[in-house]
Amino acid sequence: MAVKMHVKKNDTVKILSGKDRGKTGKVLQVLPAERRVVVEGINIIRRHTRPSRENPQGGVVERPAPLAASKVMVICPSCNEPTRVGWSRGEEGAARVCAKCGKTMD
Numbered sequence: 005m006a007v008k009m010h011v012k013k014n015d016t017v018k019i020l021s022g023k024d025r026g027k028t029g030k031v032l033q034v035l036p037a038e039r040r041v042v043v044e045g046i047n048i049i050r051r052h053t054r055p056s057r058e059n060p061q062g063g064v065v066e067r068p069a070p071l072a073a074s075k076v077m078v079i080c081p082s083c084n085e086p087t088r089v090g091w092s093r094g095e096e097g098a099a100r101v102c103a104k105c106g107k108t109m110d
């Protein structure tokens with residue numbers, strides 16, 4: 005069974021800890037097995053790469069590294085607030101619900 009994550013791809017999340025604390029960004033990727041997420045513009049690492057076909061110059065590539073899903077809070081699209089996520093059991097399985105305004109987030 006898939007691991008249920010409170011974060012989904014394309015969510016906007018707020019970063020709760022680390023050097024990017026307080027920033028917000030869009031979730032680019034969710035890694036349920038590691039309980040990690042990749043967030044646009046957050047936890048940027050610089051990688052020095054050799055020249056390759058895609059990147060003939062080589063050099064430094066900046067990209068977001070995965071961070072623990074527990075370090076982010078979903079921003080509810082209905083009330084626009086960072087919120088905890090509740091679950092409601094519907095006919096189509098569990099749906100995410102905003103703990104603040106009660107609206108479904110999926």
Ligand SMILES: [Zn+2]
Nearest residue numbers: 080083102105
């Ligand atoms: Zn809400």
